[in-house]
Amino acid sequence: xxxxxxxxxxxxxxxxxxxxxxxxxxxxxxxxxxxxxxxxxxxxxxxxxxxxxxxxxxxxxxxxxxxxxxxxxxxxxxxxxxxxxxxxxxxxxxxxxxxxxxxxxxxxxxxxxxxxxxxxxxxxxxxxxxxxxxxxxxxxxxxxxxxxxxxxxxxxxxxxxxxxxxxxxxxxxxxxxxxxxxxxxxxxxxxxxxxxxxxxxxxxxxxxxxxxxxxxxxxxxxxxxxxxxxxxxxxxxxxxxxxxxxxxxxxxxxxxxxxxxxxxxxxxxxxxxxxxxxxxxxxxxxxxxxxxxxxxxxxxx
Ligand SMILES: [Zn+2]
Numbered sequence: 639x640x641x642x643x644x645x646x647x648x649x650x651x652x653x654x655x656x657x658x659x660x661x662x663x664x665x666x667x668x669x670x671x672x673x674x675x676x677x678x679x680x681x682x683x684x685x686x687x688x689x690x691x692x693x694x695x696x697x698x699x700x701x702x703x704x705x706x707x708x709x710x711x712x713x714x715x716x717x718x719x720x721x722x723x724x725x726x727x728x729x730x731x732x733x734x735x736x737x738x739x740x741x742x743x744x745x746x747x748x749x750x751x752x753x754x755x756x757x758x759x760x761x762x763x764x765x766x767x768x769x770x771x772x773x774x775x776x777x778x779x780x781x782x783x784x785x786x787x788x789x790x791x792x793x794x795x796x797x798x799x800x801x802x803x804x805x806x807x808x809x810x811x812x813x814x815x816x817x818x819x820x821x822x823x824x825x826x827x828x829x830x831x832x833x834x835x836x837x838x839x840x841x842x843x844x845x846x847x848x849x850x851x852x853x854x855x856x857x858x859x860x861x862x863x864x865x866x867x868x869x870x871x872x873x874x875x876x877x878x879x880x881x882x883x884x885x886x887x888x889x890x891x892x893x894x895x896x897x898x899x900x901x902x903x904x905x906x907x908x909x910x911x912x913x914x915x916x917x918x919x920x921x922x923x924x925x926x927x928x929x930x931x932x933x934x935x936x937x938x939x
Contacts, residue, residue: 690715691736698798698843698935700906705802706938708737711791711845712931713917719746719790719932725767737786737936741767744786744934747811748773753819755810755828760785777810777825781833786936792921793853793912795887796845796933797822797895799829806833809935814855817890818862826898837899842906845933846918849911850876850886853922857883863890 694716698709712719718729730741745758746766755777763785765771777797778787781804789796789811799808808825810816822842829835855875860883863871870893876884888907895905912920912931919929 695736698845698906701798701800701841701843701935704800704841705805707800707802707807707935708938709798709800709843709935711796711933714919714929714931715917717919717929717931719788719930720928727768730767733932734786739784739786739936743784744788745778746771746788746790747776747778747809749776749790749811750774751813751815752776753816753821753824755779755808755821755824757828757832758782758785758787776812776816777808777821777828779806779808779825779828779832780937781806783937784939786934788932788934790930790932791845791847791912792919792924792926792930793848795847795891797825797891798843798845798933798935799825799840800842800935801829801833801835801840803839804829804833804835805937806835807935807937809933811933812887812891814859814862814885814887817887817894818859818866820866820894822891822894823898826895826900838901838904840900841904842895842900844888844891844905844907846910846912846915846931847888848913848920848922850874850884850889852911852913853885853887854878854882855885857881859883859885867893 694712695710701707701709718726725746727741730744734740742764744767745762748766748771750773752775754775756775758778758780760782787809789809794811794813797810797812806829808829810822810825812821826837860871860875867890874886874890878884892905892907896902912918913923919931
């Protein structure tokens with residue numbers, strides 16, 4: 639079994655800067671694989687049009703260390719992913735080559751900020767890539783190998799789930815609406831009901847997202863969380879002097895996963911903040927509708 643490296647100094651510093659006591663400092667490190675194109679002025683495509691995977695893809699090693707599964711996100715160096723618009727097929731072909739699959743073996747969620755989770759089968763492959771995505775869900779689960787479940791993010795929280803016992807996975811896109819609607823818990827429940835997973839066996843990781851020190855929201859969001867998170871609203875919402883609040887979305891999701899039965903030590907939260915990081919996509923910082931990170935998880939064949 640692969641072993642994760644200890645957190646780098648930068649990761650520790652960012653975690654400390656974000657001041658989030660609910661974070662477990664991630665042992666994530668960049669495991670680089672794939673072709674290495676020469677960097678051009680755009681910083682990503684080589685002279686042969688290859689993607690520099692070292693710059694573009696970071697693997698979630700806490701998940702990958704647990705079994706035959708691949709979990710990753712792309713950085714701002716490779717942000718060709720559209721949110722709900724037509725997919726850039728070339729980018730998904732390149733991604734597919736990296737993971738030795740075709741675009742018809744990738745599913746991209748429609749991203750509509752629901753709390754719904756859909757069971758994905760091989761025949762759903764290509765949804766959101768080579769044909770219009772089915773709508774109405776922001777989370778996916780499967781126990782089928784060789785199908786890549788993808789979400790697209792810029793500040794929202796990607797949640798990776800893997801049960802090494804039942805060999806089932808989940809991929810969740812959680813903004814505040816999905817979180818308030820317990821989408822992460824719905825994904826765990828789905829894995830329980832569909833694949834017989836036990837929550838205590840599931841390993842989870844939160845990908846890069848806007849941290850609790852940067853996510854300024856209005857008071858009205860507190861009402862949105864009052865129904866399902868009333869017991870922790872005073873923890874996840876911090877009042878600011880300007881009348882706004884700071885919302886700690888990763889902390890809420892972490893709480894949500896524990897409530898779903900996951901073991902605290904099996905939840906890895908990436909403390910890297912998209913808003914503060916220079917090499918990740920942040921809607922709040924850049925307001926660039928074309929800049930998105932792709933997050934994905936796939937059971938290996
Ligand atoms: Zn931050």
